Structure formats: structure tokens, C-alpha cells
Amino acid sequence: MAAADAGPDADDGRAAHPARAFVDLGAIAHNVQVLRAAAPTAAVMAVVKADGYGHGLLPTARAALAGGATWLGVAQLAEALTLRAGLAAQPGAPRPRILTWLYAPGAPLHLALEADLDLSASAPWAVAEIDRAARATGRTARVHLKVDTGMGRGGARPEALADLLAAAGAAAAAGTVEVVGVWSHLACADEVDNPATAAQVAAFGEALARVEAAGLHPQVRHLAASAGTLFHPGTHFDLVRPGIAVYGLTPAPDVADAAALGLRPAMRLEARLALTKPAPAGTPLSYGHTARTTTDTHLGVVPLGYADGVPRAASGAGPLQVAGRRYHVAGRVCMDQVVVDLGPESAAVRAGDTAVLFGDGAAGEPTAEDWARVCGTISYEIVTRLGARVPREYRGAGPDDGRAEQP
Incomplete structure (x- = not known):
């Protein structure tokens, strides 16, 4: 349903959601x-x-x-x-x-x-x-x-x-x-x-x-x-x-990537950090304490999890970009959120700043293919499993240009 037809309550719900998938029509x-x-x-x-x-x-x-x-x-x-x-x-x-x-x-x-x-x-x-x-x-x-x-x-x-x-x-x-x-x-x-x-x-x-x-x-x-x-x-x-x-995703990444085929990935998945905080070296992270900080650092909480389609197989590996730098999911993927170790030099990163899970890669951000690789799957699964509660916002050519849609 397009934003113009959704009514104020639906609009408020989309605005309240801290994540968004941008789709380039x-x-x-x-x-x-x-x-x-x-x-x-x-x-x-x-x-x-x-x-x-x-x-x-x-x-x-x-x-x-x-x-x-x-x-x-x-x-x-x-x-x-x-x-x-x-x-x-x-x-x-x-x-x-x-x-x-x-x-x-x-x-x-x-x-x-x-x-x-x-x-x-x-x-x-x-x-x-x-x-x-x-x-x-x-x-x-x-x-x-x-x-x-x-x-x-x-x-x-x-x-x-x-x-x-x-x-x-x-x-x-x-x-x-x-x-x-x-x-x-x-x-x-x-x-x-x-x-x-x-x-x-x-x-x-x-x-x-x-x-x-x-x-x-x-x-x-x-x-x-x-x-x-x-x-x-x-x-x-x-x-x-x-x-x-x-x-815009290649069907055969071992043969040719999207750019080599002239394709443009259409989806970009972002979320605003819900929390940042300092953490000392040795801090255990997420369920099962499968990861710990190795230095005094800063942590970020990204409000996307496996209920949104982030594969649990990405635990400890899923790539993200925050403030122009690459990171990865630290510890296990949870239902609604993941933790990222932002490093000791990232004290300026604040709640509300943007974490990019994947895009077209033009600005150095991860791609859906990057996520597929670390999860041992294919890019088809990464984009199709994106959950319904993540709003889609449409840009570019087409009748839905600039409008958000909640599937």
C-alpha cells in the first residue's frame, strides 16, 4: 500500500520504524x-x-x-x-x-x-x-x-x-x-x-x-x-x-558480477543505530557469548534481526557499513537486532546514525552478494527473505516514485 493511500496511522508506523529498504525503480x-x-x-x-x-x-x-x-x-x-x-x-x-x-x-x-x-x-x-x-x-x-x-x-x-x-x-x-x-x-x-x-x-x-x-x-x-x-x-x-x-543481481557470481553484466542492484537496506555505548575489553556480546571485545571499544545496536530476514547464519560475519567504514555483525544475530563492534576510534558515532547492510557497492558498502557469500547462500535468498515489517521506499522512475510502501 502506497503512503498516499495508507492513512496517518500507517504513515506513523513507517516513520517509527528504524530500518528501511530503498528500492530504485x-x-x-x-x-x-x-x-x-x-x-x-x-x-x-x-x-x-x-x-x-x-x-x-x-x-x-x-x-x-x-x-x-x-x-x-x-x-x-x-x-x-x-x-x-x-x-x-x-x-x-x-x-x-x-x-x-x-x-x-x-x-x-x-x-x-x-x-x-x-x-x-x-x-x-x-x-x-x-x-x-x-x-x-x-x-x-x-x-x-x-x-x-x-x-x-x-x-x-x-x-x-x-x-x-x-x-x-x-x-x-x-x-x-x-x-x-x-x-x-x-x-x-x-x-x-x-x-x-x-x-x-x-x-x-x-x-x-x-x-x-x-x-x-x-x-x-x-x-x-x-x-x-x-x-x-x-x-x-x-x-x-x-x-x-x-x-540487478548476478545469477552467476563466479562468472560475472553485476557491474560486468551492466546490471544495477535495486535495493539498499539501512537501519538507524538504536544505541551506542562504550564497552571494555573482554565484554561478551549477544546470546551464547560467542564473541567478546578484544579492546576497549564502542558498540552499536542495529535494529534488524532474523525476524526481518537477516540470516542467523550471518552471526559473527554479516558485513555492515557505518560512517563510511566496514564492520561485521559481532556475535549472534538476534530476532530484532544485531551488535556491531565499532572499534575504539568511533566514539563520534551516535544513536540515530545510519548502518548500511547492503546496497550497490558504489560507495564501498556491502552488497547482497557479500551477505550471500558469508552466509553460504545466494543473493536471491538475501533479498527475498527481507521481512514485511521493513518499509520499502521507492525512488527513481515509476508511479511509486518517492513513496513508501509497507508490504
């Missing part, structure tokens, strides 16, 4: 332009699932569309319905195609058809449920058949594809379904020399031939996510589905 639009240039023969589906990878569903979707995306993708049906309704509420906004793909039997697929969404189907039961929803609503469903080309997750395996095609063909003949797409997902595209990608491309080609032989003629074939878009031109086909790269 201009960076998101720029990143989509970079991805379009990387796949010039394909349309771009910006994947905005998981609340826009933690950046905010609607603002990031609008920014991605401003950058030239013509499709949007989300995993969950509820996300897709929220996205369609939110975009429709803006007069004159573009009406992109929206694909949603993750649902279980019994999902209210009639709502998807009424909202003009594209649906994925990996098995005959899914086609049957889409068929029933189409008959109930009187609408023809747009369906993307998903095939498993080697990911071992969603999609029909080769030996099950005949049954999926038979179900889809029957529904298409009945006029309840139009097979508009065929898709799959790459497992190892971030490992640029891994032969699994070539094997998956070959398997995808075989699946496409079987779809055509069954008399189904999809409009779009799509296989590539961020890594495929950036590193494997042979995976582009008609549509690419970048996710993490839309937000």
Missing part, C-alpha cells in the same frame, strides 16, 4: 533494458514472484514494464490475482500477459480465467481442472505446457508427455483450452560450461517436435531464466524469463 527498468539487449530476438517476461524478490510486487512490475517487459511471471495464483488487480487499478496502464504456474488440485482456477491469466499445466489432472474452469466461466484458457527436460522438478517427463498432450489436445478440440506456450526450466545455466544445459536444449527441442506432431502449435517457447538470458543465447527461443537479474 529506475534501476529495475534499466536492468530490463539490459536483458532485452541480451536477448534481442525474444520477448521478456519479468519474473516478479515472491513479492518482486522482496522488492515489492506492484512497484517492481510497473518498473519492469516501463523497461520494456511485455510479460510478467509469478509462481502462485494468489500473487497473479493481486498483480492483475493492482495493475488494472492504474488508469491507462499497460495490460501485460501474466503467467502463473504453481498450484495444487482444487485451486480456484476460474479466478485465473476471469482475471485473464495464462496458466501452466504439467500433468493431465491440471488440464482437466483448467477445462472445468473454462466451462464454468465460458472462457477459453491460455495454457503453457511444461515439460521436464532435466531439472527433475516441475513439468512432464518424456515418458509422461504423451498423456499430457492427449489431454491438452482433447481440451483444445473442445475449445476450452488454447495451448499458447511450451516451456521448461534450466538446472545448471549459471555454470556456463556445464553440459547439462546443452542436453536440456536438445530435450526441449524433442519435446517441441512432439507437441507439433500432436497438432498443437504454441505461440511462445520459453526456456531461459536470468542465467540463460545472459550466458546462453541458444536458450532464448521466443521468450525469456529473467528473475534475479531484473533486480
Whole structure:
């Protein structure tokens, strides 16, 4: 909800919160332009699932569309319905195609058809449920058949594809379904020399031939996510589905960092110090006393913790910047706060001063990739786990420019 619509109580709550995630919508639009240039023969589906990878569903979707995306993708049906309704509420906004793909039997697929969404189907039961929803609503469903080309997750395996095609063909003949797409997902595209990608491309080609032989003629074939878009031109086909790269983070840090790819990280996470105080050498810090000060020093309390998405795995390691200097989390990450040992020379640092957990790195601050590295994870997790109680403030191009939003 944007600040202009939130009411005074919500505004007061945001102002009272000592932390904030700043999201650069201009960076998101720029990143989509970079991805379009990387796949010039394909349309771009910006994947905005998981609340826009933690950046905010609607603002990031609008920014991605401003950058030239013509499709949007989300995993969950509820996300897709929220996205369609939110975009429709803006007069004159573009009406992109929206694909949603993750649902279980019994999902209210009639709502998807009424909202003009594209649906994925990996098995005959899914086609049957889409068929029933189409008959109930009187609408023809747009369906993307998903095939498993080697990911071992969603999609029909080769030996099950005949049954999926038979179900889809029957529904298409009945006029309840139009097979508009065929898709799959790459497992190892971030490992640029891994032969699994070539094997998956070959398997995808075989699946496409079987779809055509069954008399189904999809409009779009799509296989590539961020890594495929950036590193494997042979995976582009008609549509690419970048996710993490839309937000300015590299899908393969061992191959190329964001700057080398021309991407601009869109999120900056800051918090105002809630307390500073002197502490003598040997002072134990945080739960379990896993850290102690080694000299007479000053401590700072940063009001962000694992309830806000700061990984507990960052205990003793998570990087921060205060007053232009790099520090790290001292001791264990707590639910609502972390401690930082500011050193003996930092007596001038005061409560209310800013601690930067991550940003784009241009001013020497840590990045989401730095946090991922010390936590033994990926940058995707760092940004998507950011908690709902941390307000997002939007800057740059887009209809939410300069306004805060509480997810």
C-alpha cells in the first residue's frame, strides 16, 4: 500500500520504524533494458514472484514494464490475482500477459480465467481442472505446457508427455483450452560450461517436435531464466524469463558480477543505530557469548534481526557499513537486532546514525552478494527473505516514485 493511500496511522508506523529498504525503480527498468539487449530476438517476461524478490510486487512490475517487459511471471495464483488487480487499478496502464504456474488440485482456477491469466499445466489432472474452469466461466484458457527436460522438478517427463498432450489436445478440440506456450526450466545455466544445459536444449527441442506432431502449435517457447538470458543465447527461443537479474543481481557470481553484466542492484537496506555505548575489553556480546571485545571499544545496536530476514547464519560475519567504514555483525544475530563492534576510534558515532547492510557497492558498502557469500547462500535468498515489517521506499522512475510502501 502506497503512503498516499495508507492513512496517518500507517504513515506513523513507517516513520517509527528504524530500518528501511530503498528500492530504485529506475534501476529495475534499466536492468530490463539490459536483458532485452541480451536477448534481442525474444520477448521478456519479468519474473516478479515472491513479492518482486522482496522488492515489492506492484512497484517492481510497473518498473519492469516501463523497461520494456511485455510479460510478467509469478509462481502462485494468489500473487497473479493481486498483480492483475493492482495493475488494472492504474488508469491507462499497460495490460501485460501474466503467467502463473504453481498450484495444487482444487485451486480456484476460474479466478485465473476471469482475471485473464495464462496458466501452466504439467500433468493431465491440471488440464482437466483448467477445462472445468473454462466451462464454468465460458472462457477459453491460455495454457503453457511444461515439460521436464532435466531439472527433475516441475513439468512432464518424456515418458509422461504423451498423456499430457492427449489431454491438452482433447481440451483444445473442445475449445476450452488454447495451448499458447511450451516451456521448461534450466538446472545448471549459471555454470556456463556445464553440459547439462546443452542436453536440456536438445530435450526441449524433442519435446517441441512432439507437441507439433500432436497438432498443437504454441505461440511462445520459453526456456531461459536470468542465467540463460545472459550466458546462453541458444536458450532464448521466443521468450525469456529473467528473475534475479531484473533486480540487478548476478545469477552467476563466479562468472560475472553485476557491474560486468551492466546490471544495477535495486535495493539498499539501512537501519538507524538504536544505541551506542562504550564497552571494555573482554565484554561478551549477544546470546551464547560467542564473541567478546578484544579492546576497549564502542558498540552499536542495529535494529534488524532474523525476524526481518537477516540470516542467523550471518552471526559473527554479516558485513555492515557505518560512517563510511566496514564492520561485521559481532556475535549472534538476534530476532530484532544485531551488535556491531565499532572499534575504539568511533566514539563520534551516535544513536540515530545510519548502518548500511547492503546496497550497490558504489560507495564501498556491502552488497547482497557479500551477505550471500558469508552466509553460504545466494543473493536471491538475501533479498527475498527481507521481512514485511521493513518499509520499502521507492525512488527513481515509476508511479511509486518517492513513496513508501509497507508490504
